[in-house]
Amino acid sequence: MRRLWHLLGVAFGLASAVGCFLVGAYFQHTHATRQLQQLVQQDVYAYYISPKIFAAYARADPQFGFFNIPKGAPNHVQRIMKYGFPGLDDVRLYSDFVLSYDRRNRVAHWVCEHLQLANLQGARGVGRASATYRADLSVPSNFRSTLADYKHSGFDRGHLAAAGNHRGQQVHCNETFLLTNIAPQIGQGFNSGAWNKLEIYVRELTQSFGSVYVCTGPLFKPRAQGNRKWSVEYQMIGENMVAVPTHFFKVIMVESRLPLGKPYMEAYVLPNAPIPDQSTLRDFLCDIREIEHFAGLHFFQGIRRSAIFGSNYPSESKVFREFA
Ligand SMILES: *[C@@H]1O[C@H](CO)[C@@H](O)[C@H](O)[C@H]1NC(C)=O
Numbered sequence: 001m002r003r004l005w006h007l008l009g010v011a012f013g014l015a016s017a018v019g020c021f022l023v024g025a026y027f028q029h030t031h032a033t034r035q036l037q038q039l040v041q042q043d044v045y046a047y048y049i050s051p052k053i054f055a056a057y058a059r060a061d062p063q064f065g066f067f068n069i070p071k072g073a074p075n076h077v078q079r080i081m082k083y084g085f086p087g088l089d090d091v092r093l094y095s096d097f098v099l100s101y102d103r104r105n106r107v108a109h110w111v112c113e114h115l116q117l118a119n120l121q122g123a124r125g126v127g128r129a130s131a132t133y134r135a136d137l138s139v140p141s142n143f144r145s146t147l148a149d150y151k152h153s154g155f156d157r158g159h160l161a162a163a164g165n166h167r168g169q170q171v172h173c174n175e176t177f178l179l180t181n182i183a184p185q186i187g188q189g190f191n192s193g194a195w196n197k198l199e200i201y202v203r204e205l206t207q208s209f210g211s212v213y214v215c216t217g218p219l220f221k222p223r224a225q226g227n228r229k230w231s232v233e234y235q236m237i238g239e240n241m242v243a244v245p246t247h248f249f250k251v252i253m254v255e256s257r258l259p260l261g262k263p264y265m266e267a268y269v270l271p272n273a274p275i276p277d278q279s280t281l282r283d284f285l286c287d288i289r290e291i292e293h294f295a296g297l298h299f300f301q302g303i304r305r306s307a308i309f310g311s312n313y314p315s316e317s318k319v320f321r322e323f324a
Contacts, residue, residue: 269286
């Protein structure tokens with residue numbers, strides 16, 4: 001008899017625990033739904049990130065909001081990072097772009113920008129003429145790249161977030177010259193050639209469509225050594241050994257002007273090498289998943305992939321076949 005009471009007690013305890021859990025889950029869910037509805041009213045593009053929002057709520061991490069954006073992060077950061085962080089290694093916030101810094105290679109992993117017409121048209125007198133390259137003192141000195149590293153290296157100080165994309169305020173433009181946003185690039189035929197063309201193309205997209213997200217970074221691409229072995233080879237410059245990337249990528253996402261319109265994404269990978277003038281940008285189109293594979297990053301995770309990835313891309317892009 002005693003035993004029976006005991007069993008009943010345990011059963012009742014279990015039932016009430018499950019009940020409380022269900023009630024809690026129900027309230028959490030309705031709360032999430034309400035928040036989501038509010039968000040979609042404020043911003044139609046939030047529709048695309050709804051699955052992630054639910055995932056974020058399910059995790060219920062008190063310190064982080066959507067996509068691990070710290071709650072209370074400045075508004076411009078929430079705007080730039082609306083579709084998620086490609087990675088979370090040493091994330092650094094600037095006034096008009098966000099980057100993740102690779103302390104070992106002393107170049108960024110990625111730099112994210114959100115371009116609107118105001119960024120490009122800019123204010124009078126704002127521009128690169130009054131900006132200068134400088135070391136980023138916010139990086140600990142033992143991990144920092146310096147002007148001396150680039151001097152006489154034979155490489156250009158190449159922008160990841162382009163200076164011409166940040167003409168709204170001189171502070172914005174100045175920050176693109178911090179060496180955290182700079183990587184060693186071949187000058188002739190790359191930085192002043194194809195890479196420049198790609199930057200201009202991104203600005204043209206912004207002129208036409210009004211809202212463009214772009215994520216830029218270096219790649220260190222392995223070469224086949226035969227027998228399923230691979231190796232990565234790249235130069236390093238200066239006392240601080242700044243790594244010279246083998247390739248650079250840009251992942252571009254254009255928001256639709258239509259409410260609930262699908263965003264458009266494409267990506268480019270260019271070898272850090274002189275590129276013949278007659279080659280066109282289309283030659284360097286690349287599957288975003290390929291970049292993710294080599295960079296260890298994940299782009300625009302807030303957007304449902306199936307909506308974007310068609311059979312448009314060859315499985316291996318021309319650049320990876322011909323410039324390996
Ligand atoms: C931009 O940089 C230049 C040169 O380093 C400096 O003289 C100027 O004061 C800076 N402007 C702003 C707004 O930070």
